[in-house]
Amino acid sequence: MQKRAKALMERHGAKNYRAMFGMEAGDATGVIASTWEADDFGAQGAIMDKLLADPEMQALMASAPTGWRTTSWVEIPL
Secondary structure, eight states: OHHHHHHHHHHTTOEEEEEEEOSSOGGGTTOEEEEEEOSSHHHHHHHHHHHHHOHHHHHHHHHOTTOOOOOOOOOOOO
16 A cells, blocks of 8 residues: 555655554554655645545545545754
């Protein structure tokens, strides 16, 4: 599933796709989290618009056994 997700995300412009698995993570044990990057919020929105309109991505999201959540994080340079 992650290989399919990576290919779809990159096709629509996502950069640096990574997947992480919670091995000993309390309630998140066994959960796979993926991250990706965009140049700015405009690029992120364009990528998300394309992904959510893609029937292949819709099918992938619907097939996820534990559901699919989306969260945005911003790195703040210190």
